[in-house]
Amino acid sequence: xxxxxxxxxxxxxxxxxxxxxxxxxxxxxxxxxxxxxxxxxxxxxxxxxxxxxxxxxxxxxxxxxxxxxxxxxxxxxxxxxxxxxxxxxxxxxxxxxxxxxxxxxxxxxxxxxxxxxxxxxxxxxxxxxxxxxxxxxxxxxxxxxxxxxxxxxxxxxxxxxxxxxxxxxxxxxxxxxxxxxxxxxxxxxxxxxxxxxxxxxxxxxxxxxxxxxxxxxxxxxxxxxxxxxxxxxxxxxxxxxxxxxxxxxxxxxxxxxxxxxxxxxxxxxxxxxxxxx
Amino acid sequence: xxxxxxxxxxxxxxxxxxxxxxxxxxxxxxxxxxxxxxxxxxxxxxxxxxxxxxxxxxxxxxxxxxxxxxxxxxxxxxxxxxxxxxxxxxxxxxxxxxxxxxxxxxxxxxxxxxxxxxxxxxxxxxxxxxxxxxxxxxxxxxxxxxxxxxxxxxxxxxxxxxxxxxxxxxxxxxxxxxxxxxxxxxxxxxxxxxxxxxxxxxxxxxxxxxxxxxxxxxxxxxxxxxxxxxxxxxxx
Amino acid sequence: xxxxxxxxxxxxxxxxxxxxxxxxxxxxxxxxxxxxxxxxxxxxxxxxxxxxxxxxxxxxxxxxxxxxxxxxxxxxxxxxxxxxxxxxxxxxxxxxxxxxxxxxxxxxxxxxxxxxxxxxxxxxxxxxxxxxxxxxxxxxxxxxxxxxxxxxxxxxxxxxxxxxxxxxxxxxxxxxxxxxxxxxxxxxxxxxxxxxxxxxxxxxxx
Numbered sequence: 001x002x003x004x005x006x007x008x009x010x011x012x013x014x015x016x017x018x019x020x021x022x023x024x025x026x027x028x029x030x031x032x033x034x035x036x037x038x039x040x041x042x043x044x045x046x047x048x049x050x051x052x053x054x055x056x057x058x059x060x061x062x063x064x065x066x067x068x069x070x071x072x073x074x075x076x077x078x079x080x081x082x083x084x085x086x087x088x089x090x091x092x093x094x095x096x097x098x099x100x101x102x103x104x105x106x107x108x109x110x111x112x113x114x115x116x117x118x119x120x121x122x123x124x125x126x127x128x129x130x131x132x133x134x135x136x137x138x139x140x141x142x143x144x145x146x147x148x149x150x151x152x153x154x155x156x157x158x159x160x161x162x163x164x165x166x167x168x169x170x171x172x173x174x175x176x177x178x179x180x181x182x183x184x185x186x187x188x189x190x191x192x193x194x195x196x197x198x199x200x201x202x203x204x205x206x207x208x209x210x211x212x213x214x215x216x217x218x219x220x221x222x223x224x225x226x227x228x229x230x231x232x233x234x235x236x237x238x239x240x241x242x243x244x245x246x247x248x249x250x251x252x253x254x255x256x257x258x259x260x261x262x263x264x265x266x267x268x269x270x271x272x273x274x275x276x277x
Numbered sequence: 278x279x280x281x282x283x284x285x286x287x288x289x290x291x292x293x294x295x296x297x298x299x300x301x302x303x304x305x306x307x308x309x310x311x312x313x314x315x316x317x318x319x320x321x322x323x324x325x326x327x328x329x330x331x332x333x334x335x336x337x338x339x340x341x342x343x344x345x346x347x348x349x350x351x352x353x354x355x356x357x358x359x360x361x362x363x364x365x366x367x368x369x370x371x372x373x374x375x376x377x378x379x380x381x382x383x384x385x386x387x388x389x390x391x392x393x394x395x396x397x398x399x400x401x402x403x404x405x406x407x408x409x410x411x412x413x414x415x416x417x418x419x420x421x422x423x424x425x426x427x428x429x430x431x432x433x434x435x436x437x438x439x440x441x442x443x444x445x446x447x448x449x450x451x452x453x454x455x456x457x458x459x460x461x462x463x464x465x466x467x468x469x470x471x472x473x474x475x476x477x478x479x480x481x482x483x484x485x486x487x488x489x490x491x492x493x494x495x496x497x498x499x500x501x502x503x504x505x506x507x508x509x510x511x512x513x
Numbered sequence: 514x515x516x517x518x519x520x521x522x523x524x525x526x527x528x529x530x531x532x533x534x535x536x537x538x539x540x541x542x543x544x545x546x547x548x549x550x551x552x553x554x555x556x557x558x559x560x561x562x563x564x565x566x567x568x569x570x571x572x573x574x575x576x577x578x579x580x581x582x583x584x585x586x587x588x589x590x591x592x593x594x595x596x597x598x599x600x601x602x603x604x605x606x607x608x609x610x611x612x613x614x615x616x617x618x619x620x621x622x623x624x625x626x627x628x629x630x631x632x633x634x635x636x637x638x639x640x641x642x643x644x645x646x647x648x649x650x651x652x653x654x655x656x657x658x659x660x661x662x663x664x665x666x667x668x669x670x671x672x673x674x675x676x677x678x679x680x681x682x683x684x685x686x687x688x689x690x691x692x693x694x695x696x697x698x699x700x701x702x703x704x705x706x707x708x709x710x711x712x713x714x715x716x717x718x719x
Contacts, residue, residue: 020633137383187384205468258658265642294615317567322592
């Protein structure tokens with residue numbers, strides 16, 4: 001039987017703060033001393049890239065920000081990578097937010113990729129940040145039915161006279177909807193995908209990927225799987241960034257947790273076999 | 278434009294707040310509670326500003342320009358604030374009922390199609406694909422996995438025979454689903470930690486790291502000292 | 514009356530939205546669209562209820578000198594600063610964006626990321642192979658974790674392929690069943706609302 005000095009007991013009662021520290025080291029160390037493991041490209045990322053690559057120049061793409069600030073470390077690198085691709089393909093970008101934090105990241109993406117947002121000479125012609133529409137799924141339905149329902153953009157400019165908004169009558173004018181979300185994509189499929197036939201790409205957190213799968217590839221033509229998806233896309237658009245830099249830390253942390261699970265189970269099995277039946 | 282100094286201050290502020298939140302990992306303390314309360318105030322205030330901007334741009338300004346339609350939602354929304362009245366609480370129910378009615382109607386109408394009929398269509402896969410054993414097996418797993426998982430949740434009658442076998446298969450498919458979900462969720466959380474640590478490595482936030490390490494060391498030494506020093510109870 | 518009128522409003526609006534989705538009748542479509550647009554504004558104004566409740570709780574804590582009143586004071590000051598600066602400068606102003614990027618983003622993501630540490634601790638302490646089901650869950654989790662990190666591919670090139678297969682095939686089957694169940698549940702809840710049995714959303718006394 002296990003006693004207080006028994007190694008299985010010590011293993012089972014280890015201070016959780018030791019685990020926190022080991023996890024922190026496993027993340028922090030590879031960021032300082034990367035081992036440079038190659039990052040392969042997964043099929044869903046390839047599908048996303050190919051779809052955007054196949055869009056004709058000047059096509060209207062909507063980036064729908066449904067992300068909170070909490071998931072920014074995962075979702076923003078995806079946004080930076082695909083916005084670079086949209087710029088390189090000379091596609092027109094309409095950024096809209098269904099979460100109050102969205103417009104800030106939309107603005108940051110424009111500044112990071114185009115160098116400026118509202119002050120850029122192409123603002124209003126090639127891209128626009130429409131800001132936040134309150135109301136959740138009701139807002140999505142309204143926007144899908146009539147994108148011109150927004151009066152002013154995020155910076156307070158009247159949108160009705162802006163060139164990029166002129167050809168819009170409904171979501172059917174969108175050639176692609178990129179959903180940046182940490183909570184769900186079902187609502188976008190319900191309000192944009194099924195009623196209007198808009199192809200959807202998911203730039204989603206890893207948590208959400210399992211819930212995207214029932215719609216892939218029929219409604220959601222491709223998706224980026226969290227930070228890993230961002231790293232893959234950075235390689236495809238030849239813009240290495242923080243996502244690629246973080247992959248070694250991701251590897252180390254995953255390996256550490258697998259070791260924790262194995263060690264925990266070894267201790268459990270040994271204690272179980274020692275217990276008198 | 279934000280100047281360089283402000284940018285450096287911002288990085289320091291961001292790093293400091295991150296470390297304040299992470300101090301919770303050692304133990305719950307006043308510093309981490311302050312960080313939580315700053316977040317609560319900031320996020321709430323920000324949410325109010327964005328909501329107010331939306332109402333101003335899309336309802337108040339058009340109303341001022343003569344579009345009287347907007348008077349209806351603006352005035353009916355004021356009834357929401359009877360939430361705080363015991364006597365006239367029932368007035369709060371009117372706009373709430375409208376919001377719930379519209380929201381529910383929008384979701385359920387579309388959900389019947391997206392999450393039910395379209396998913397049934399997507400599950401109608403060929404159970405045998407000639408010259409393609411890989412897709413044959415995959416289709417079988419998906420079709421019987423969906424059926425089995427649905428039957429697994431049927432509790433009105435005891436399942437026996439083939440339905441029991443199918444339900445067991447569905448149960449194992451659900452276990453794989455939950456395992457995949459755990460793996461993905463863990464990956465997501467680690468990505469957030471990576472993002473925060475990357476931000477801490479940027480100058481001048483990086484000068485906070487040795488300071489934080491020293492503070493944690495002091496806290497550990499302090500706690501150990503408290504544990505070793507016996508308490509002298511009053512009256513002895 | 515005080516209950517019947519709100520219930521009637523809910524029933525009428527649910528039926529209006531459902532009819533609007535499935536039928537193309539210009540009058541119904543226009544009325545439904547107008548109601549939807551009006552609700553967006555009403556939802557935004559409803560945020561005020563939360564602010565008032567939050568402020569009341571924390572002011573009461575400060576006035577009655579309850580524990581953590583310092584933290585409550587800090588919360589209220591931060592709330593006031595964000596509202597005032599946003600109202601004066603506007604949400605699109607670079608200074609407001611600066612405040613968002615350097616206060617809200619680091620705090621929100623730091624607090625959300627704390628769950629990763631607790632997940633690791635829970636995985637160590639509680640993730641036990643007690644049964645066949647637990648074993649399947651564990652194996653699937655390990656394969657997905659190895660497949661999604663580059664180190665898995667370094668060990669064996671099959672991990673990413675196996676991980677993607679788990680997401681594409683069994684996970685799709687399982688999640689599809691779950692979302693179909695949720696859709697059926699949503700439908701039954703709506704039917705209960707239409708029959709007037711579901712009144713919880715109307716608050717106390719309903």
